[in-house]
Amino acid sequence: MRSFPLLTAMLFGSIGVFAGNPVATTSLNVKVGITPEYLGLMQFNRLGNKGLTAYKTETFFVAKDKPVAAFTRSVEAGKQIVYVGNYPILVNTGDNVQMALSPKYKDGKALPNQFSASWTGKDAARQGLPYLIDSLYTIGADINTVEQVDAFITARSQQVKEGISRAKIADNENIALINAYEQTKLLLLKFTFQYSHKNLLPLKAYGDWCLQGFDIATPAFSGFGDNGLAQQAVNLWWFARKMQDSTLTDDFKLPEVMMRAKSELVKGSLATILILGEARTNCFTQKLKSLFNAASGLSKDAPAKHTIDSLYKAYHQLEVGEPAFNFALKNDQGDIVRLSDFKGKVVIIDIWATWCSGCVASLPTYNKIKDSYKDKNDIVFLTIGWESPDAVDYWKEFSVTKQIAGEHNLFLSSDRTEEQCKQFVERYCLTGVTRWIAIDENGKIRNGNLGYPTDPAFPQRIANCYKMKN
Incomplete structure (x- = not known):
């Protein structure tokens, strides 16, 4: 874990830090005006690693016992748009960014977590350009036609050009970044207008209009330090493409982006x-x-x-027909139960946890489905509780109250230093619960994720797995 500069450590209570050792070429200094309404949470999103090839996020919990909080950061070499909270900054190598966030007020009362951003210093005009674009591309309720939107965009686009001129930006990389950022905000504005005025144009015409002036192929999207902003641009572009072409489905999204984007x-x-x-x-x-x-x-x-x-x-590992991991877990009676014990039988597994409300709510469904097969000797149902190692006694008691206790009620420790837990999690790609798995009579994967018991089709999925038995 990286250490903080002394000033930052004094002003912030805790933080999620990032891995790696950034090259300290750009200095970012931010002052935040604190009001009682402020929740104290701030994020810093940027590109990191050599060549700015990875998204980095830090979350700050700002101490609220002073009227002004401050923090400093070093940003890797290069040109990019970073975000402090919801406020974008165009930074270049060697910048000394001096930014202030002042609380916004309405009727004499501070608006929760809403600020006005300002910059000082010789590069302030350039650093604040993305924020200027954000403030320009917000339309009011008095704009109700496509023609009015176009006129609004023309006027605002001119103001952006004037901002570029005032900032004395001449290099192509900065201009490309500003253009890509403006295009994204334009697309969002048009899409939002279209959503509220669906009947002004045919759908295809709306799609064509939304994408006027937007270029998904610009490499400058790689300069957006916030992955959410970059993906918003892709998603809005795709929505507009589907308006243009009604035959497109989401299965085409990634291939089209791979083909068109740079x-x-x-x-x-x-x-x-x-x-x-x-x-x-x-x-x-x-x-x-x-x-x-x-x-x-x-x-x-x-x-x-x-x-x-x-x-x-x-x-x-979870492809149909792949060998399932032959786990060995203790049941609530202390006996070792192995998957291989059930060779010749279809095995349905419900992985759950006492701390998971959805899992607990579905246990009656587990019992109902299990009972529907009670006359079948070639299918077995297992519950596996994924719990803290010190929760064994509680898990046993809880299992009794939920009527799942017995030889087929197994315990999986959540301590990944334990070999069985480590292997189970890795081999079954366990990232959360509830999770239902079907294994065939030969110990091979039949369905790595049956879905959720609340789905009306869920019992039929299990029935289908059983019917496929040789």
Whole structure:
């Protein structure tokens, strides 16, 4: 864990820090006006690592016992738009950023967590340009036609050009960053207007209008230090593309972004989000294979490449037909139970926890489904409680009250230094509960994630797994 400068350590109670040792080439100094309404939470988002190839986030919990809090940070070399809270800053190598956040008031009362940002110093005009764009591209209720929006945009675009001129920005990289940022805000403005005025234009015409002047191919998206902003740009672009072409489905999203976008950072981030979402929801599916194939076009040096390859390797263990991990866990009677004990039987596993309200709420469903197969000797139901090692006694008592106690009620320690826990979590890609798994009569994966018992189709999924028995 990195140590804090003395001033920062005095002014902040606790913080989530990032890994790595940044090159201290840009100095960021922020003062925050504190009011009783302020919750004391502030985030700092930026790009880090050599070449600005990774998103970094710090969360600050600001001490509220002084009228003004302050913190300083060093930012890696390069040009990027960083975020302090919701306030963007265009920083360059060697900058000495002097930023102040002053509370906003309404009717004499401070608005919770709302500030006005200002900058001082020789590069203040350039550093505050993204914030200027944010303030310019907000339309009021008096604008009700596409023509009015276009006129509004023309006027605001001129003001942005004047801001660039005042800041004396001449280099192409900074201009490209500002243009990409402005395009993103324009797209958000148009999409928001379209959502509130759906019938002014046909859907395709709306899509064409939204994407006028927006270029998904600009490499400058790699200069957005907030992954949320970068992904917002991609998502809005995709919404507009689907308005343009009604035949597009979300299955085409990643392939189109991979084909059209030029920012490896943005492409890799989207691929990771989609692959991780599909894997955690459905485990290893044909869709996951398709997403992985689409992401194979990433540069081998792309930051997300290693992450995606690791995800694919991990979840491939849960492909239908792969051998299931032969766990050995104690039941609530203290006996060791192994998966291999049930060879020749379909095994349905409910992984739950006493601290998970959704898991507990679904235990009656577990009992109901299990009871529906009580006359079958070729299927077995197991509950596995994922608990702290010191919670064994409580888990046993709780299991009795929920009517799941017995030889098929197993305990999984959450202490990953224990080998069985470590292997179980890794082999079944356990990232949360509740989680239901189906294993066939030969000890192979039949379904790595059956979904949630609240789904009306859930009992049928189990029935289908049972019917597939040889």
